[in-house]
Amino acid sequence: MNKPIIEVLDRNCRLPPPVWLMRQAGRYLPEYRAVRERAGDFLKLCLTPKLAAEVTLQPVRRFGLDAAILFADILLVPYALGQEVWFVEGEGPRLDPITDAGRLEQLKRRIDHSRLRPVYEAIAEVKDRLSSSVALLGFCGAPWTVATYMVAGMGSADQSSARLFAYRDPQTFAALIDLLVSSSVEYLTGQFEAGVDAVQIFDTWAGVLPPQELERWCLEPTGRIIAGVRAKAPGAKIIGFPRGIGTGIARYATDLPLDAVGLDWTADLDFVREQVQRRRPVQGNLDPLALVAGGAALDNAIANILDKLSQGPFIFNLGHGILPQTPIAHVEQMLKRIRG
Amino acid sequence: MNKPIIEVLDRNCRLPPPVWLMRQAGRYLPEYRAVRERAGDFLKLCLTPKLAAEVTLQPVRRFGLDAAILFADILLVPYALGQEVWFVEGEGPRLDPITDAGRLEQLKRRIDHSRLRPVYEAIAEVKDRLSSSVALLGFCGAPWTVATYMVAGMGSADQSSARLFAYRDPQTFAALIDLLVSSSVEYLTGQFEAGVDAVQIFDTWAGVLPPQELERWCLEPTGRIIAGVRAKAPGAKIIGFPRGIGTGIARYATDLPLDAVGLDWTADLDFVREQVQRRRPVQGNLDPLALVAGGAALDNAIANILDKLSQGPFIFNLGHGILPQTPIAHVEQMLKRIRG
Numbered sequence: 001m002n003k004p005i006i007e008v009l010d011r012n013c014r015l016p017p018p019v020w021l022m023r024q025a026g027r028y029l030p031e032y033r034a035v036r037e038r039a040g041d042f043l044k045l046c047l048t049p050k051l052a053a054e055v056t057l058q059p060v061r062r063f064g065l066d067a068a069i070l071f072a073d074i075l076l077v078p079y080a081l082g083q084e085v086w087f088v089e090g091e092g093p094r095l096d097p098i099t100d101a102g103r104l105e106q107l108k109r110r111i112d113h114s115r116l117r118p119v120y121e122a123i124a125e126v127k128d129r130l131s132s133s134v135a136l137l138g139f140c141g142a143p144w145t146v147a148t149y150m151v152a153g154m155g156s157a158d159q160s161s162a163r164l165f166a167y168r169d170p171q172t173f174a175a176l177i178d179l180l181v182s183s184s185v186e187y188l189t190g191q192f193e194a195g196v197d198a199v200q201i202f203d204t205w206a207g208v209l210p211p212q213e214l215e216r217w218c219l220e221p222t223g224r225i226i227a228g229v230r231a232k233a234p235g236a237k238i239i240g241f242p243r244g245i246g247t248g249i250a251r252y253a254t255d256l257p258l259d260a261v262g263l264d265w266t267a268d269l270d271f272v273r274e275q276v277q278r279r280r281p282v283q284g285n286l287d288p289l290a291l292v293a294g295g296a297a298l299d300n301a302i303a304n305i306l307d308k309l310s311q312g313p314f315i316f317n318l319g320h321g322i323l324p325q326t327p328i329a330h331v332e333q334m335l336k337r338i339r340g
Numbered sequence: 341m342n343k344p345i346i347e348v349l350d351r352n353c354r355l356p357p358p359v360w361l362m363r364q365a366g367r368y369l370p371e372y373r374a375v376r377e378r379a380g381d382f383l384k385l386c387l388t389p390k391l392a393a394e395v396t397l398q399p400v401r402r403f404g405l406d407a408a409i410l411f412a413d414i415l416l417v418p419y420a421l422g423q424e425v426w427f428v429e430g431e432g433p434r435l436d437p438i439t440d441a442g443r444l445e446q447l448k449r450r451i452d453h454s455r456l457r458p459v460y461e462a463i464a465e466v467k468d469r470l471s472s473s474v475a476l477l478g479f480c481g482a483p484w485t486v487a488t489y490m491v492a493g494m495g496s497a498d499q500s501s502a503r504l505f506a507y508r509d510p511q512t513f514a515a516l517i518d519l520l521v522s523s524s525v526e527y528l529t530g531q532f533e534a535g536v537d538a539v540q541i542f543d544t545w546a547g548v549l550p551p552q553e554l555e556r557w558c559l560e561p562t563g564r565i566i567a568g569v570r571a572k573a574p575g576a577k578i579i580g581f582p583r584g585i586g587t588g589i590a591r592y593a594t595d596l597p598l599d600a601v602g603l604d605w606t607a608d609l610d611f612v613r614e615q616v617q618r619r620r621p622v623q624g625n626l627d628p629l630a631l632v633a634g635g636a637a638l639d640n641a642i643a644n645i646l647d648k649l650s651q652g653p654f655i656f657n658l659g660h661g662i663l664p665q666t667p668i669a670h671v672e673q674m675l676k677r678i679r680g
Contacts, residue, residue, distance in 0.1 A: 157497050160629055167633035207584070210627050210659075211608045212644060244547070246586025247608040268551045268587040287550050289500055293507035304552060319550075 005067050005135035006197055008281050008313045009237045009259040016339045017306075017314045018066035020137070021331070022241075023321030024059040025071045028328065031058050042087040043079075046072050049121035056126050060134055062328075063335060066315075067135040068126055070191070072119055074141030074202060077183050078150050080111035097153030097161075101172040104179075111183045116190060123194035135198060138191035142203035142242075143180035143225075144217040150176065159205050166217060173217075181221045185228035188236070192229070198237035200262065201225065206252075207244020207264075214248050223256055239283060243320060250275040265290075265319025269308035281313035286334070288323045294330040302337045345407050345475040346537055348621050348653045349577045349599040356679045357646075357654045358406035360477070361671070362581075363661030364399040365411045368668065371398050382427040383419075386412050389461035396466050400474055402668075403675060406655075407475040408466055410531070412459055414481030414542060417523050418490050420451035437493030437501075441512040444519075451523045456530060463534035475538060478531035482543035482582075483520035483565075484557040490516065499545050506557060513557075521561045525568035528576075532569070538577035540602065541565065546592075547584020547604075554588050563596055579623060583660060590615040605630075605659025609648035621653035626674070628663045634670040642677045 004018035026032055035055050039045035046052055056071045075093050079085040084096040098104050127136055140146075144162075152161035166173040188199050206218050222240060229236045241262030242252050253261050253276040261276050263269075263284030276282055290301040305316070316338050322331075344358035366372055375395050379385035386392055396411045415433050419425040424436040438444050467476055480486075484502075492501035506513040528539050546558050562580060569576045581602030582592050593601050593616040601616050603609075603624030616622055630641040645656070656678050662671075 163627070163629045164633055167630055167637035168635070170637075207586075207606065210605050210630075210641070211610075212640075214606075244584070244586070246547075246584070246606060247589070247611045248606075249587070265550050266547065266554075266586060266588075270551075271587045287503070289503045290507055290550075293504055295508070297507035297510070300552075301550070 003066070003133055003135045003197060005137075005315060006237065008315050009198060009239070011281060011313050013311070013313050015310060017310055017316045019316040019335065019338055020065045020067035020069060021059070021322050022069075022318050024065060024069065025055045026322055027324040028322055028326040028331075029058055029062070031062070043073070043085065046076060047118040049118050049125050052118070052122035053125035053129070056122065057129060060130070063331060065134070067137050068130055069137040069139065069200070070119070070123060070126065070196065072122075072139070074139070074146055074204075075149060076116060076119065077111065077140060077146055077180065077187055078107075080113070080115040080187070081107045081179070081183060082112065083107060083150060092155045093149060095149060095153045098150045098176065101169070101175075104172060104176055107179065109179075111186055113186070113190060116187065120190055120194035123191060123196055127195040136196050137239075138188065138194075138196035138199040139202060140184045140187050140199070142201050142206070142218060142240075143177045143184065143221040144209070145203050145205045146180055147173070147176055147217075148205050159208050163208065163213075166213065177217060177221050181224045181228070184225045185232070188225070188229045188238075189232045192233040192236055198239060198259065199229075200239040200241055203240065203242040203245075205244075206242035206248070207246060211248065214245070215251075218242065218245075219252060219255055226257060241283075253279050260313075260315060262317065263319060267319070269305065273308060273312070277309065277312045277314070281315065282309060283315040283317045284309075285317070285319035288318050288320050288326070291318065291330050291334060292323055292326050294327065294333060298330060298333060299337060302334060306338070343406070343473055343475045343537060345477075345655060346577065348655050349538060349579070351621060351653050353651070353653050355650060357650055357656045359656040359675065359678055360405045360407035360409060361399070361662050362409075362658050364403075364405060364409065365395045366662055367664035368662055368666040368671075369398055369402070371402070383413070383425065386416060387458040389458050389465050392458070392462035393465035393469070396462065397469060400470070403671060405474070407477050408470055409477040409479065409540070410459070410463060410466065410536065412462075412479070414479070414486055415489060416456060416459065417451065417480060417486055417520065417527055418447075420453070420455040420527070421447045421519070421523060422452065423447060423490060432495045433489060435489060435493045438490045438516065441509070441515070444512060444516055447519065449519075451526055453526070453530060456527065460530055460534035463531060463536055467535040476536050477579075478528065478536035478539040479542060480524045480527050480539070482541050482546070482558060482580075483517045483524065483561040484549070485543050485545045486520055487513070487516055487557075488545050499548050503548065503553075506553065517557060517561050521564045521568070524565045525572070528565070528569045528578075529572045532573040532576055538579060538599065539569075540579040540581055543580065543582040543585075545584075546582035546588070547586060551588065554585070555591075558582065558585075559592060559595055566597060581623075593619050600653075600655060602657065603659060607659070609645065613648060613652070617649065617652045617654070621655065622649060623655040623657045624649075625657070625659035628658050628660050628666070631658065631670050631674060632663055632666050634667065634673060638670060638673060639677060642674060646678070
């Protein structure tokens with residue numbers, strides 16, 4: 001049976017477009033909250049294959065989405081490199097920060113696959129239980145985005161720690177990025193071997209970089225990941241999501257041989273149609289707050305996206321992760337609107 | 341004597357370009373911190389003409405900058421509309437939030453100029469003491485940006501309160517924006533009457549809006565402010581600064597009859613040269629963190645900006661406000677690089 005998402009990644013146009021939602025396995029679902037409570041710790045949930053597989057499948061089961069995306073976290077890569085990672089309830093991730101070359105030296109030279117085995121097992125488990133028309137997606141964070149957490153030791157509003165590190169000591173920062181490139185290649189290759197149909201590279205913080213830094217810390221390393229993964233897994237399908245990249249989306253789409261480009265909710269869709277969708281399938285880009293709001297605002301936003309993008313190869317998605325306060329009825333309203 | 345900044349706003353090219361820095365009167369200056377301590381409260385500093393004038397003049401005196409920008413705050417407009425505004429040390433502004441139409445009704449229908457008299461007095465005071473070659477700039481926040489604070493009651497990472505308000509109750513939100521448009525026209529006109537040479541409209545949070553919302557809550561209201569001010573103060577010089585607007589910068593520059601467009605540090609300068617500077621003088625856009633970092637990173641960033649923008653009408657500035665941890669020596673290094 002065909003998987004609509006893979007058809008679009010093969011540059012076909014599907015009407016209605018296939019749909020999945022970033023962070024679709026999440027706190028807005030009561031069944032997720034139940035499993036999350038059972039697991040206790042967030043990291044433990046990611047690293048317990050049965051539970052990770054279960055929450056991965058929940059939104060597909062409930063909504064009939066066209067993809068399952070593996071429940072995991074972009075910080076599993078630093079974790080597999082030996083950096084200490086933990087999650088503070090209600091606050092977010094914490095890491096023992098990489099503050100200088102000496103701290104970078106203390107990381108492993110490559111990821112410890114034994115630490116990631118639960119992820120690969122979860123993939124195998126989901127694959128067994130997933131309908132053959134639903135794509136299974138893996139993912140990793142882009143090196144720049146992962147580095148912002150590794151350097152700051154937490155999330156931050158403006159990623160200033162990593163930006164400042166990169167300005168002050170570009171050589172050490174480049175070594176960190178290189179380590180993340182090779183690690184991401186291994187990690188994504190491991191995900192393909194375990195059975196994913198495609199992967200997404202999340203560059204959540206691409207938008208804070210000036211163009212020269214964007215080139216050096218985002219575009220160039222992401223290009224090496226794509227090439228590295230495809231060298232080991234020929235034809236591997238890869239989606240890129242450079243949140244907030246602004247005008248840089250044109251170069252991102254031109255320079256990187258991606259199978260689709262993910263759009264955040266601020267993307268100008270006329271610009272995108274001309275500069276991105278002519279070259280690559282696109283994915284996006286409903287404002288997660290429009291999904292929270294529902295009603296006419298939601299209907300209008302969906303209609304606008306379908307109007308601008310559904311004539312070409314297109315996967316419907318949000319422009320960022322679904323928010324915890326999203327009413328389930330609004331997700332249903334959205335799917336009805338998309339599927340007619 | 342000519343004012344280089346005004347010459348550029350008149351579409352002339354100046355080499356070396358004139359320079360000022362957003363938030364140039366600020367905590368990175370010891371002389372500012374001394375006055376700030378004396379004043380105690382931040383709002384009191386804004387509303388005491390002698391002190392506000394003094395801190396406005398400090399960076400001009402120290403660095404020989406080409407503009408003084410009035411020391412004030414974008415939240416003086418809600419304050420003049422009767423909303424309670426206060427500043428929590430080390431945290432930021434707090435306001436009694438506008439949560440619904442009823443709360444909006446309780447605001448004044450127009451700004452209370454008596455609450456803003458200290459601002460106009462500070463302008464007159466600065467003007468008296470300023471060299472005739474230095475431009476005096478006033479400013480206000482753009483309606484969207486000011487509304488995000490009025491609705492949330494504080495600053496926020498993603499402005500979700502205002503975005504959600506606008507989705508859920510666009511009519512009431514439009515009434516709030518309309519009130520801010522008419523208030524901003526009166527406030528800026530008052531500033532011109534008091535003696536400023538030009539004003540800047542800060543749209544710090546323009547970047548979080550999808551294009552349709554950007555049109556409705558940012559471009560259209562800003563256009564009405566420009567028209568309204570010029571109706572009362574013909575030929576009034578106005579700079580717009582839509583931070584993070586991404587691809588929207590092209591429409592911003594085309595649709596709004598501004599005298600210059602301010603660029604944030606992420607702007608793609610090739611795109612800007614083609615889509616913005618051909619139409620309007622531009623201003624920007626050094627990454628404030630490059631100024632913190634100093635050294636080669638700073639020199640490279642400056643060289644790149646001069647290379648891309650100094651052939652046309654251009655004012656050198658930062659791409660966002662100067663950061664408190666900025667070393668004064670780096671500001672001096674920057675000015676030496678720009679002025680050769």
